[in-house]
Amino acid sequence: MxxxxxxxxxxxxxxxxxxxxxxxxxxxxxxxxxxxxxxxxxxxxxxxxxxxxxxxxxxxxxxxxxANAGGVLQPPQIITHVSFQQNGFIIYADGWPNPNNCDTAAGVMLLATDSNYDKAFALLLTAYSTGKKVSGYSDGCTLHDGVSYNSIRGSKYLVVR
CATH class of the missing domain: 1.20.58 (Methane Monooxygenase Hydroxylase; Chain G, domain 1)
Structure with a gap:
């Protein structure tokens, strides 16, 4: 028709x-x-x-x-100190950007629930102990002690230089 x-x-x-x-x-x-x-x-x-x-x-x-836009944590930074927590591993550096507008940019947290947590934890701990620079990707904030930190992904763009 x-x-x-x-x-x-x-x-x-x-x-x-x-x-x-x-x-x-x-x-x-x-x-x-x-x-x-x-x-x-x-x-x-x-x-x-x-x-x-x-x-x-x-x-x-x-x-x-x-949604949270997220972004690359660039330029690579030398880890100044680390903190192991129940829900993840926090690495601190002086120049991290804040791509997710979290409460602090001083540290980023690798969540214990990350699918590559063990490998990423070993890589980050090695980078800290050898003074190497680290860059990665953050796609959200995570809370620790009432403060939100950028979360770093162990399976996406995690690089040690």
């Missing part, structure tokens, strides 16, 4: 264009009518897909900016 309406509108548009140019009424072959209808339906479905894609893209941009 909808397809026949579109086809009728297209025929009318072709006839009106022909009349405006002073041409006689044009007869459109059945094959051409079907091709026009298929092209318009394909164009409409492509347009729906495009609109859906744009909507999903804008929604994902809005959601990612609404």
């Amino acid at each position: 909808q397809q026949s309406r579109r086809l009728a509108r297209m025929k009318l548009a072709v006839r009106m264009a022909a009349c405006q140019k002073g041409l006689a009424t044009i007869t459109i072959s059945t094959a051409l009518q079907q091709r026009i209808a298929a092209t318009s339906i394909q164009g409409i479905s492509n347009m729906k897909f495009f609109r859906m894609f744009i909507l999903m893209l804008l929604t994902s941009i809005g959601l990612s900016s609404a």
